[in-house]
Amino acid sequence: MATKLELDPALQAVVERARELARERGELLDRPWTPPADPLPEAAREALRDWVDSGDYDRAVAEIVADDPDMQAQS
């Protein structure tokens, strides 16, 4: 089994502190993903899927990124 290398101790300390805060704030999930309890109606799923498959979602994201490079998937 592969062993993870140690993080830089200063970064490790910040991560540990953040993990502790996330736990206190209830931000950590304790279970695997399951489909949402309230499934989408088929017509809604189709509209969402078609939005993505048509490329319209990527075009809309390109508009967002053009104004805000911090929202870009860096290349």
Next chain:
Amino acid sequence: MALVVDDHLLLDLLTEDVRGWLAEAVSEAAVYTTASWYYRVANASEHGSGQGSLSGRIAAVAEPARTALRARIARLPDEIGLVGPLTLVPVMARLDTQRRLNYLSAEALALALLTDATAAVRTDSPPLRNACDALQVEYRVVDAP
């Protein structure tokens, strides 16, 4: 085990269209996304040009599916974790990567570190991939279903 998913994989989960590697992975993993990736989905749904916006398509969907679709974007299901900036920003600020990461990449890497997760993306980002590699965070590009 945990996964941090990008906006495209988030959309797969929101549409419950989960197959292949992603289906196997999520059956064993808590799933998180970042505020930036969620913002891309939510903002694109409202502000894409003309028919490019999801809101334009939503208008053509009959009730009650229309309301369900609006609600799905407006509020992420509880099954998808989101960690806020109060928690994540100190980790993002501490990252010291070979190439400076933008907000979106830094947030993804910090979240993957915090949740000890695999960063799973559909759109490969070499700077994020390299930063994950340097910090021993598993990084995976997931093909479209």
